[in-house]
Amino acid sequence: MRSLIARELRLASRQGSDTVAALVFFIICGTMFAFGAGPDPKLLAGLAPGVVWVAALLAALLPLEKLFGADFEDGTLDLLLLSGLPAYLVALAKSCAHWLTTGLPLLLIAAPLAIMLRMPSHVVPLLLIGLVPGTLIFSLVGTLTAALTLGARRGGVLMALITLPLMMPALIFGANAVMAPHPLAAFAFLGAILCLALPLAPLAAGAALRLAVE
Amino acid sequence: MPYQEKTWIKAADKFFFFSRLVACALACQYTAPVRRQFRMRRCKRRVVANLLTGEDISVFRGERLVLRGVALRVESGGALVLRGENGAGKSTLLRALAGLIPLATGRIAWNGTSAQADFPAHAARIAWLGHLDGIKPGLSVSEHVADPERLAVLGLERFANLPARFLSAGQKRRLALARVVSANRPLWLLDEPTTGLDTASVARFADVCATHRAAGGMIVTSTHMALDLPGAEVLAL
Missing domain, CATH: 3.40.50.300 (P-loop containing nucleotide triphosphate hydrolases)
Structure with missing residues (x-):
């Protein structure tokens, strides 16, 4: 499984455009909100957590279509499933790779974007702490929907339509944690969602992969 | 005195001789499964005998029955x-x-399982x-x-x-x-x-x-x- 993740990372480093595209999309999306809402610092600071969260979720959607799509089209998916690993471990490895190539870079760049949106600097750590489980949950759920929509026509649109509603609970708790008087409660909920997604999403994604190669 | 000493040594010698025999027998007894396993592993390395069998294989692709009752053996x-x-x-x-x-029907087996x-x-x-x-x-x-x-x-x-x-x-x-x-x-x-x-x-x-x-x-x-x-x-x- 470790070799599978390493291989995915090597592929991503060769074709770095996917990660860069997600990051640039994230920045542009956040900036457009600032232009749309006007330069009022109070208004922007109020919007900032939600904007960063929504922009991060949308940006993380971009590489999902290729997560299994490329392997499905060139026959690698058969080889992955016949590698001797159970299908759920293949899915988990893909989730890890997605988080390392998309979630982690987004985390790194979220702080500058938040400060650009006039978020008070003392709550920026809270935003980042919330985004860690947030992006992890997104990678797990995204892997599931990418596996589910594999081989479907207009799979990319379908994927967004399934993934984004599933991310709403995480978004509610994560974005509210920044401004809430007791952020620990929201983090506990995010952790609970992560604990639920960590075993279930790869299992379901593995079953979906087995169906997709039939 | 020296005579007595000699019989004592003889008795001890006899005892150790027998106990050694018993120990050897026990050792043979207890290591038998391990040695058997080693022998089998050596044999396995020499002749890798595998068998793939398929009986009565039928497969649907969508609505169509593509394979019906295929049997094979390799x-x-x-x-x-x-x-x-x-x-x-x-x-x-x-x-x-x-x-x-x-x-849809049938069985694929590797060495019978x-x-x-x-x-x-x-x-x-x-x-x-x-x-x-x-x-x-x-x-x-x-x-x-x-x-x-x-x-x-x-x-x-x-x-x-x-x-x-x-x-x-x-x-x-x-x-x-x-x-x-x-x-x-x-x-x-x-x-x-x-x-x-x-x-x-x-x-x-x-x-x-x-x-x-x-x-x-x-x-x-x-x-x-x-x-x-x-x-x-x-x-x-």
């Missing part, structure tokens, strides 16, 4: 060639043998070559198959550092075959392995297959061309 060192017109179900049978498609029951264990016996090569254009040839000897077997050693996107279709096929060789699995499932290969590569492929079978490996392959697989059984679908 032993160690054996080869099975699947023949039939386009759409006869050759690829379907290969995918079913790999466990990628569920069976059901292969469907434990998919990861069955997958670990298989080297797969589908009709797609599964070559990543972004990775180099040596990142697909690290062993230069295995690359040389299919004449790819010169391209080891070349990104796979610069390979021709036939070279990609050869790289996929090199990966099958380097997987070190007993059962090769090959779907039209010689598509796009030149004459020299087809000959190399025949050599590779012969080596694999001589080492006790099994090959199930579909093809429309004449393959050089001596003694291979043919299954017409």
Whole structure:
């Protein structure tokens, strides 16, 4: 499984455009909100957590279509499933790779974007702490929907339509944690969602992969 | 006094002699299973006897029953060639043998135990070559198959550092075959392995297959061309 993740990372480093595209999309999306809402610092600071969260979720959607799509089209998916690993471990490895190539870079760049949106600097750590489980949950759920929509026509649109509603609970708790008087409660909920997604999403994604190669 | 001493020594000597006998007997008794296992392992290394059997295999593709009541049997060192017109179900049978498609009826067994029951264990016996090569254009040839000897077997050693996107279709096929060789699995499932290969590569492929079978490996392959697989059984679908 470790070799599978390493291989995915090597592929991503060769074709770095996917990660860069997600990051640039994230920045542009956040900036457009600032232009749309006007330069009022109070208004922007109020919007900032939600904007960063929504922009991060949308940006993380971009590489999902290729997560299994490329392997499905060139026959690698058969080889992955016949590698001797159970299908759920293949899915988990893909989730890890997605988080390392998309979630982690987004985390790194979220702080500058938040400060650009006039978020008070003392709550920026809270935003980042919330985004860690947030992006992890997104990678797990995204892997599931990418596996589910594999081989479907207009799979990319379908994927967004399934993934984004599933991310709403995480978004509610994560974005509210920044401004809430007791952020620990929201983090506990995010952790609970992560604990639920960590075993279930790869299992379901593995079953979906087995169906997709039939 | 000295006489008495001597009898004491004699008695002790006798006692130790007998106790040594008992100890040896016990040791033989208790190590027997371990030694048997060692003997068996040595035998196994010499003759790898595997058996793939399929009984009454039927498979649906969508609404259509593509395979009906197919039976097959491949032993160690054996080869099975699947023949039939386009759409006869050759690829379907290969995918079913790999466990990628569920069976409507029938049973696939490896050495008598059901292969469907434990998919990861069955997958670990298989080297797969589908009709797609599964070559990543972004990775180099040596990142697909690290062993230069295995690359040389299919004449790819010169391209080891070349990104796979610069390979021709036939070279990609050869790289996929090199990966099958380097997987070190007993059962090769090959779907039209010689598509796009030149004459020299087809000959190399025949050599590779012969080596694999001589080492006790099994090959199930579909093809429309004449393959050089001596003694291979043919299954017409």
